[in-house]
Amino acid sequence: MNTGNRQKILWGITSSGDKIKEAIQLMIEIQSWQAWDIEVMLSKETPFVLKYYDAWKLLKDNFAPVHEERGPNTPFLGGQIQHQKYTFLLIMPVTANTMAKIACGIADSLVSNCVSLGLKARVPVYLFPTDQGAELETVLRDGSTLKLYPRQVDLDNLETVRAMDHVTIFNDLDDVKNFFQKQHATG
Numbered sequence: 463m464n465t466g467n468r469q470k471i472l473w474g475i476t477s478s479g480d481k482i483k484e485a486i487q488l489m490i491e492i493q494s495w496q497a498w499d500i501e502v503m504l505s506k507e508t509p510f511v512l513k514y515y516d517a518w519k520l521l522k523d524n525f526a527p528v529h530e531e532r533g534p535n536t537p538f539l540g541g542q543i544q545h546q547k548y549t550f551l552l553i554m555p556v557t558a559n560t561m562a563k564i565a566c567g568i569a570d571s572l573v574s575n576c577v578s579l580g581l582k583a584r585v586p587v588y589l590f591p592t593d594q595g596a597e598l599e600t601v602l603r604d605g606s607t608l609k610l611y612p613r614q615v616d617l618d619n620l621e622t623v624r625a626m627d628h629v630t631i632f633n634d635l636d637d638v639k640n641f642f643q644k645q646h647a648t649g
Contacts, residue, residue, distance in 0.1 A: 470499045472539065474553035474573045475521075476560045477507035480592045480600040483517050484635055485554045490524050491639075497646045501548070503539060505560070505573050506531040515603055531572035539572070540579035551580045554590035554638065558616040561591050564626075565619035581628055588641070590632040591620055 473489060475482065493500050502525045504512075509530060512518040522528060529537045543551060553560070553573060560573055569578035580587050592598070593612035600608050624631045632638045 468497060468499050469549040470501065470547060472503055472543065472548045472551050472576070473500050474503040474505070474551065474556075474576065475508050475512075476505045476553065476555060476557045476573055477511045478555040478557045478592045479511055479515050479603070480598070481555045481590070481635065482511060482515055483520075485590070486517055486521050486524070488554075488635060488639060490520075492642045493524070495642070495646050498642075500525060502528045503572060503576065504528060504530050505557075505571060529572075534570050534572055534575045536572070540576050543576055543580045543585055544583040546583070546585060548585065550586040550588060551576060552588040552590075552638075553577065554588075554632070556589050556591045558591070558593045558612065558619070561589075561593070561616065561619045561623055564589075565622040581626065584628050586628055586630070588630045588632060588638075589623065590635075590638060591623075593617070594620060594633060 475485065489500055492498060502521065509518065512521055529539060542548065560571070563569070563571065563574040564577050567578065569575040577587055593616040595612070597609055597611050600610060602608055620631070623629055632641070
C-alpha cells in the first residue's frame with residue numbers, strides 16, 4: 463500500500479540474535495529515506511532476545527507500532543496483509559525454526575501465519591534467514607564470535623522456501639540494503 467509517497471511495509475523479526483542489531487540499524491536507515499513507513503512484528507521470543515542483545519530500547523525508540531505476538535493470529539495482522547495494507551512483508555532475521563514452518567506450510571505462530579496468509583494473497587514476501595551456507599560466524603553479546611554449521615535439514619528448508627512463488631531470499635545485509643536502494647531510486 464502506498465500512503466502518499468511512502469509505502470507501508472511490515473517488518474518481522476524472529477528470535478535470532480544473529481544480525482539482530484544490524485537489522486534494526488538497517489531499518490532505521492531505510493526509514494530515514496522517507497520512502498517507507500515500517501511497522502514491526504515480533505515473534506513471541508523476540509523481545510527476550512532484543513533485551514539480551516541490548517537492542518530493545520533501540521527498536522522501541524525508533525519504531526511504532528511494534529506488534530508483539532500473543533498468538534498465531536494475535537495481533538490480527540494476517541487480515542491486514544491479505545487486504546494489502548502493506549506493500550510487502552519482510553522478515554529479518556528469520557530463524558531456522560520459522561524457515562522450517564514456512565517450508566512445511568505450518569502457520570502456528572504470528573510470523574509463519576502472516577507469511578502463509580500473505581502468500582495466499584500473493585503479497586510479496588522477503589526473507590533473510592540466518593542459516594545459509596555451510597558455515598556462518600555470528601557475533602555474541604560480548605562481542606566474541608562463534609562459528610556455526612547449519613544442519614542439512616535447515617539448508618533443505620531454505621531451498622524449499624526459495625522455490626516458492628512470491629518469495630525472495632536475501633543472502634546478506636547488502637542484498638537487503640541494495641533492494642531498498644533500488645526501490646527508492648525507482649519509486
